[in-house]
Amino acid sequence: MRYLPTGEWMQKADEYTIKEIGIPSMVLMERAALGTVDVMEKERINLSRTLVVCGSGNNGGDGFAIARLLKEKGYEVTAAFIGREASMSPDCRHQLKIAEKCGVSIVTSINKQEYTSVVDAVFGVGLNRDITGAYQETIEKMNSLPGQKIAVDIPSGICSATGKVLGVSFSADLTVTFGCEKLGCILYPGHMYAGKRITIDIGISRKPFRKEPSVCYTFDKQDLPELIPARKPNSHKGTYGKVLMITGSKGMSGAAYLSAKAAYITGAGLIQIYTAEENRVILQQLLPEAIICTYTEYDEETLHKLLEWADVVCIGCGLGRSNIAESLVVEVLRTVKFPCVIDADGLNILSTHLELLGGRERPFILTPHMKEMSELLDCTIPELVEKRFEKAREFTDRYGVVCTMKDARTLVAKWDRQIFVNTAGNSSMAKAGSGDVLAGVIAGLLSQGLMPYEAAVCGVYLHACGGDEAREVKGSYSTLAEDLITGVGTCLKKTEENMVR
Numbered sequence: 001m002r003y004l005p006t007g008e009w010m011q012k013a014d015e016y017t018i019k020e021i022g023i024p025s026m027v028l029m030e031r032a033a034l035g036t037v038d039v040m041e042k043e044r045i046n047l048s049r050t051l052v053v054c055g056s057g058n059n060g061g062d063g064f065a066i067a068r069l070l071k072e073k074g075y076e077v078t079a080a081f082i083g084r085e086a087s088m089s090p091d092c093r094h095q096l097k098i099a100e101k102c103g104v105s106i107v108t109s110i111n112k113q114e115y116t117s118v119v120d121a122v123f124g125v126g127l128n129r130d131i132t133g134a135y136q137e138t139i140e141k142m143n144s145l146p147g148q149k150i151a152v153d154i155p156s157g158i159c160s161a162t163g164k165v166l167g168v169s170f171s172a173d174l175t176v177t178f179g180c181e182k183l184g185c186i187l188y189p190g191h192m193y194a195g196k197r198i199t200i201d202i203g204i205s206r207k208p209f210r211k212e213p214s215v216c217y218t219f220d221k222q223d224l225p226e227l228i229p230a231r232k233p234n235s236h237k238g239t240y241g242k243v244l245m246i247t248g249s250k251g252m253s254g255a256a257y258l259s260a261k262a263a264y265i266t267g268a269g270l271i272q273i274y275t276a277e278e279n280r281v282i283l284q285q286l287l288p289e290a291i292i293c294t295y296t297e298y299d300e301e302t303l304h305k306l307l308e309w310a311d312v313v314c315i316g317c318g319l320g321r322s323n324i325a326e327s328l329v330v331e332v333l334r335t336v337k338f339p340c341v342i343d344a345d346g347l348n349i350l351s352t353h354l355e356l357l358g359g360r361e362r363p364f365i366l367t368p369h370m371k372e373m374s375e376l377l378d379c380t381i382p383e384l385v386e387k388r389f390e391k392a393r394e395f396t397d398r399y400g401v402v403c404t405m406k407d408a409r410t411l412v413a414k415w416d417r418q419i420f421v422n423t424a425g426n427s428s429m430a431k432a433g434s435g436d437v438l439a440g441v442i443a444g445l446l447s448q449g450l451m452p453y454e455a456a457v458c459g460v461y462l463h464a465c466g467g468d469e470a471r472e473v474k475g476s477y478s479t480l481a482e483d484l485i486t487g488v489g490t491c492l493k494k495t496e497e498n499m500v501r
């Protein structure tokens with residue numbers, strides 16, 4: 001697990017490291033500069049004629065230290081100070097003086113000379129408003145120069161909390177970031193300006209991030225063994241849970257098939273699909289491992305019997321918005337006492353019955369994409385995109401549910417937990433059926449005993465890793481939802497093999 005702090009939180013961690021732990025700021029800066037030079041060399045950046053552009057904050061201080069270290073190593077280097085003398089931070093001023101004394105050539109404007117690389121140390125996490133005027137012109141000029149582009153900590157112009165471009169942004173081939181990758185370099189469009197991202201440890205404490213609700217985190221592949229539920233040698237199908245999938249409708253058997261198959265691939269013990277009569281034959285043929293139970297009209301008695309049988313419910317994939325669908329969703333919401341995944345049409349129906357969630361903690365996992373979420377919140381999509389973290393927090397606080405907000409960077413929120421931000425996956429997953437697979441994966445994890453929040457974060461991550469596996473085989477254009485299911489299986493198999501070793 002790794003944290004994805006905003007700049008504001010990173011500054012708090014810097015302060016804690018300096019004031020509470022006692023590591024001097026200049027030591028951190030030296031380590032930042034040493035680490036950056038080391039990464040640039042390892043990445044084979046052509047440093048023979050380097051321009052380092054420095055602002056007046058501590059990011060600029062890093063820049064002067066980088067320029068000095070490059071000079072020490074024999075590279076030809078120019079440092080351009082483009083900040084305001086009067087607003088220099090003490091450490092930046094100190095670094096400028098050291099650089100001068102070490103013979104670094106320091107200029108105050110960018111000349112037309114050709115450089116092999118351009119290092120951006122104009123703004124770091126202290127950027128707090130739009131870039132305008134001379135700063136804007138400088139960054140545009142830096143972007144137009146030939147040579148490789150390297151950003152120090154974060155590209156100047158990217159908001160470290162939202163990933164938004166604040167007026168203009170440096171466009172990097174490589175970003176060397178300190179302590180933790182900043183949230184703004186993960187979210188779009190910031191991610192596209194950061195290029196390749198390499199994080200180096202410079203001794204900044206992560207303690208201030210622990211249990212802090214407004215700090216986000218993500219997973220990497222090595223976290224998977226800890227996330228997935230264990231398989232037991234002495235087990236039978238009942239050990240891994242009974243999943244009731246209330247999915248599919250006339251003409252929508254695919255969603256029922258994909259979600260059920262995904263739950264099986266993830267490890268569920270037994271699956272029963274409750275669907276429209278029209279789907280019986282096709283689902284039996286497509287997925288003989290599932291029990292199929294069907295309806296032609298709303299039948300509360302059968303529904304209750306099925307709910308008594310199940311350990312987990314997944315409702316909504318391809319369910320449609322008929323009166324039967326509405327009655328099914330309302331009754332499940334009203335009565336279910338065990339974990340329940342609500343997806344797609346289930347969410348559409350839920351958006352007109354939000355009162356059924358109540359104010360208390362409920363074992364519901366909602367899996368809306370941005371449009372469905374905007375309907376649940378009764379706001380516009382741009383409003384939601386702009387304030388996605390606040391909105392996700394507000395919603396989960398209010399209704400006591402787990403919410404996975406699906407997007408290129410899916411979030412998972414619950415009122416008493418930090419927000420998980422998914423960083424795996426790829427554009428091949430932006431296709432019909434992908435959401436059905438996710439709902440099934442989460443249901444499969446719940447049926448094996450994971451708690452709702454844990455199943456949601458693990459499910460989102462596993463689904464995305466499955467997407468990465470699928471792209472390896474089928475490429476970005478031609479991956480289908482079915483391939484994602486195979487990808488999830490491959491990912492689980494690889495994880496298991498690594499655990500055995």
Ligand SMILES: NC(=O)C1=CN([C@@H]2O[C@H](COP(=O)(O)OP(=O)(O)OC[C@H]3O[C@@H](n4cnc5c(N)ncnc54)[C@H](O)[C@@H]3O)[C@@H](O)[C@H]2O)[C@@H](O)CC1
Pocket residue numbers: 011014015018025026028029032055056057058059060062087089122123124125126127128129130131132135152153154178
């Ligand atoms: N000791 C520390 O605190 C450390 C800081 N480090 C570096 O320092 C950076 C953070 O330094 P700072 O907090 O000084 O922040 P920055 O270096 O990002 O710059 C902040 C300065 O820019 C001004 N500013 C903000 N937005 C502006 C805009 N749109 N137009 C014009 N001026 C603007 C601010 O008023 C402030 O003077 C990190 O990103 C990292 O690179 C690292 O060296 C590690 C240690």
Ligand SMILES: [K+]
Pocket residue numbers: 059120121122123124151152153154155156
């Ligand atoms: K920068």
